[in-house]
Structure formats: C-alpha cells, structure tokens
Amino acid sequence: MTTAIKLYRHPKSGHCHRVELMLAFLGLPYETIDLDMANGAHKQADFLAISPFGLVPAIDDNGYRLADSNAILIYLVQTYAKDSAWLPEDPKEAAEVQRWLTVAADNIYSGPCAARLVKVFGAALDHAGSVAKAHALFKVMDQHLASRDWLATDGITVADVAGYSYIAHAPEGGVDLAPYANLRAWLNRIEARPNFVPMATSPIPELA
Missing domain, CATH: 1.20.1050.10 (Glutathione S-transferase Yfyf (Class Pi); Chain A, domain 2)
Known part of the structure; x- marks a missing residue:
C-alpha cells in the first residue's frame, strides 16, 4: 500500500485515538484530518458522505469509507494483518x-x-x-x-x-x-x- 489512509478525527477523542493507535501498531501510512467540530464540520454534507451519522472517527482508505471505531479496527486488521494475532480465528x-x-x-x-x-x-x-x-x-x-x-x-x-x-x-x-x-x-x-x-x-x- 502506498496511499496514506485518511483518518478524520478530533485529536482528543478516545474513539479516534484507538484507530490511530491501530494504524500505528500495524505500521500503516496515515494522514490525520482534524475536524472543527465546535463549528459543525462533522455535520457538513462532505463529511456526512463519509460518516452518515456525523460521528468521528471515520477513514477513507483509497476510496473505501468507514465510520465507527471498532468496525475500523476490524477492517484494518482483516485487511492488512489478517494472519496476525490481533484478531484471532479460534x-x-x-x-x-x-x-x-x-x-x-x-x-x-x-x-x-x-x-x-x-x-x-x-x-x-x-x-x-x-x-x-x-x-x-x-x-x-x-x-x-x-x-x-x-x-x-x-x-x-x-x-x-x-x-x-x-x-x-x-x-x-x-x-x-x-x-x-x-x-x-x-x-x-x-x-x-x-x-x-x-x-x-x-x-x-x-x-x-
């Protein structure tokens, strides 16, 4: 993978941090995009197209868009570290x-x-x-x-x-x-x- 995953976040959100932590642990290139949530950036149409409920975190992985922190963790591991112990199959x-x-x-x-x-x-x-x-x-x-x-x-x-x-x-x-x-x-x-x-x-x- 050469294109950085875009992580839409609030820097003090624990939900967002868990995704950033997973990206870092997996050694994946990523770009953080901080939303001005105090002024409603998360409720604008362009972000709602990525995260329909207007919630962070959300990612854009080369066109694949996903919101919900735990869902993103599962996606990242199953896509980029499927055979690892991060998500056991037992x-x-x-x-x-x-x-x-x-x-x-x-x-x-x-x-x-x-x-x-x-x-x-x-x-x-x-x-x-x-x-x-x-x-x-x-x-x-x-x-x-x-x-x-x-x-x-x-x-x-x-x-x-x-x-x-x-x-x-x-x-x-x-x-x-x-x-x-x-x-x-x-x-x-x-x-x-x-x-x-x-x-x-x-x-x-x-x-x-």
Whole structure:
C-alpha cells in the first residue's frame, strides 16, 4: 500500500485515538484530518458522505469509507494483518475479543468516557454516575488482569487497543487509577509497544 489512509478525527477523542493507535501498531501510512467540530464540520454534507451519522472517527482508505471505531479496527486488521494475532480465528479467543469490544462500546463509553466528556468537553451528563460506573468497571478489569497480561488472549489484540484510550485518560474525567495496579500495568505494556502514539492530553481535575 502506498496511499496514506485518511483518518478524520478530533485529536482528543478516545474513539479516534484507538484507530490511530491501530494504524500505528500495524505500521500503516496515515494522514490525520482534524475536524472543527465546535463549528459543525462533522455535520457538513462532505463529511456526512463519509460518516452518515456525523460521528468521528471515520477513514477513507483509497476510496473505501468507514465510520465507527471498532468496525475500523476490524477492517484494518482483516485487511492488512489478517494472519496476525490481533484478531484471532479460534472461536473461543474470537469470542473473548468480541466480549471486550462490547465492553469498550458499553461500559467504557458510559463510564470513563462519559466522565471525561463532562470534564473535558462540558457534556451535560451525570458525572457522578459515570465515575461510579468507571470504578465498577476498573475493579472488574483489575481483577481480570491480576493473572494475565492482556484482556482477551495471551497476546495483545484489538480488544486491548479498543480499551486503552479512555482508560488511560480516565484521570482527565476525574477518575483515579491509583487503586488499580494491574490495570495500570496493562496500560504500561501497551505504551511500551513499538510505534505507540499518545493521545492529546487535557488538564486533570480533582480526582474521584
């Protein structure tokens, strides 16, 4: 592949960062296109042709356009790293990956992601409830990671990539990671991998 994949994003979006992280880990050339979402760039006709719901991230891979972060992860791996361990074919391992992708779309979204939306973007959401959901999630994940290095299998998969960004930046939403040593060790393992790219940070408020 010679043409860079276009990644339409907001630089402080965890959904966008998980896609950028996957692109980087796979060593794929990509170009980031930051949308001025505050002024409605994501609702303009040209972007809606790429992402009909007006959501980021979205990609344009040489004319193939796709929105939804987890769908993009699957597409990238099955297109450019099909025989790798990022998306295992074993039915049990594949089910474990899918389970954690669902966690990313549900528990992570309604917990650390929502708490961060309040503090970083001023979203009108229940911050206290989101923080409580985040801690409930982190307790389960910390116990899960007590005897293993990765979420779904013996190696890193798309499940770990999907889960990383909002958990790593949970303190920006007022959620303290200090009690969760195993979870923090998992974050460190991801950050230590070759080609890791960080997400833009925001000030950390008083933690809860």
